[in-house]
Amino acid sequence: MKLYDCTQAPNARRVRIFIAEKGLDIPKVEVDIAGGENLQADFLNKNPRGLLPLLELDDGSYLDESVAICRYLEELHPEPALMGIDAKSKARIDSTQRHIEFDAISPLADVFRNSVLQFKERAIAGTTGVAAIEPLVDRGINSYQRFLDRLNENLKVNKYVAGPEFSIADITALCAIDFARWVKLEIPEYHTHTRQWYELVSSRPSVCA
Amino acid sequence: MKLYDCTQAPNARRVRIFIAEKGLDIPKVEVDIAGGENLQADFLNKNPRGLLPLLELDDGSYLDESVAICRYLEELHPEPALMGIDAKSKARIDSTQRHIEFDAISPLADVFRNSVLQFKERAIAGTTGVAAIEPLVDRGINSYQRFLDRLNENLKVNKYVAGPEFSIADITALCAIDFARWVKLEIPEYHTHTRQWYELVSSRPSVCA
Numbered sequence: 001m002k003l004y005d006c007t008q009a010p011n012a013r014r015v016r017i018f019i020a021e022k023g024l025d026i027p028k029v030e031v032d033i034a035g036g037e038n039l040q041a042d043f044l045n046k047n048p049r050g051l052l053p054l055l056e057l058d059d060g061s062y063l064d065e066s067v068a069i070c071r072y073l074e075e076l077h078p079e080p081a082l083m084g085i086d087a088k089s090k091a092r093i094d095s096t097q098r099h100i101e102f103d104a105i106s107p108l109a110d111v112f113r114n115s116v117l118q119f120k121e122r123a124i125a126g127t128t129g130v131a132a133i134e135p136l137v138d139r140g141i142n143s144y145q146r147f148l149d150r151l152n153e154n155l156k157v158n159k160y161v162a163g164p165e166f167s168i169a170d171i172t173a174l175c176a177i178d179f180a181r182w183v184k185l186e187i188p189e190y191h192t193h194t195r196q197w198y199e200l201v202s203s204r205p206s207v208c209a
Numbered sequence: 210m211k212l213y214d215c216t217q218a219p220n221a222r223r224v225r226i227f228i229a230e231k232g233l234d235i236p237k238v239e240v241d242i243a244g245g246e247n248l249q250a251d252f253l254n255k256n257p258r259g260l261l262p263l264l265e266l267d268d269g270s271y272l273d274e275s276v277a278i279c280r281y282l283e284e285l286h287p288e289p290a291l292m293g294i295d296a297k298s299k300a301r302i303d304s305t306q307r308h309i310e311f312d313a314i315s316p317l318a319d320v321f322r323n324s325v326l327q328f329k330e331r332a333i334a335g336t337t338g339v340a341a342i343e344p345l346v347d348r349g350i351n352s353y354q355r356f357l358d359r360l361n362e363n364l365k366v367n368k369y370v371a372g373p374e375f376s377i378a379d380i381t382a383l384c385a386i387d388f389a390r391w392v393k394l395e396i397p398e399y400h401t402h403t404r405q406w407y408e409l410v411s412s413r414p415s416v417c418a
Contacts, residue, residue, distance in 0.1 A: 048359060068304035075296030087284035095277035124352065135342045143333065150257060
């Protein structure tokens, strides 16, 4: 196996942390998204959607999408379980993680892609010729703030974002929150539950992967 | 169990078809999204994100997000398998389905929500006070067309969208394509592989669920 990676990209980081939590050692190949390497023929032949991360399997085929890559690794290496152990915990973790993707990562990607000069004509990841839409920046910030409010409520009653155990959903939330800092959005001071959780999760060695 | 449903909503339809394919009988409660019933306190107490579908479990707790609901049902009722049977097929189906969500359903939701008068101030599902952004309509149409091009290429070599077997990814693709018709986007005549697949999948009794 081989992971096509981009050190800067939040979705690639999700997979790197997952791999580290599993204690796996998978060789990585860096692809320069900012420089547009993901939009060149060599990479598009591997993944026509132009997105990172991408896993090359031992049979030479490719698997994309962060969560699908994690699911594959979870199936091959069930311990430690990061995607649930029974019907309810699997579904709960999946649901929570999707909240984070739809309510935080996508809006934050909108904020970033539609405000940074470098991506002026690459406002959708993996694609060229898509112009920025400036009002998406405010809309994205507001979505992310609604997400943060709900997250703090959630962490009032749960130790981790999808329940009592650390899971892939915590990895996704951590990567979203750190991504938000790129566009100067921090956890508010009064979100004490989120701040406490953030400190707990950030102390895991895997976060440096 | 009880499914909070909305007959018109594409994501609710995904779950209804999934339930029909499994041969399950789960009572349904209709919630009127167009009339804003999902934004009233009674529903928000069940799902603070205001989104449908929503599954009420036998212990009285709630599970949201279409795919998480399907995953829960797949775990409880593994046959017929709709989400894969081994590491590779599970990951492949998950990945393909995410392509459809990110490249078709989300852009189509943008086209719909940002162009229909009724949702002028509800441009993000489940939320009030979010104004439409008109340029998202063209952006969404273009994203969907890129998706359709890739889908037809995929179906040149695969019988179903995630490989040789019918799966949840076919349900998601079918619901996306039928949703697109609301905004007058059809499968192009020359996408013969997609048209053939569409006919095959549409002939399943479950699609009327």
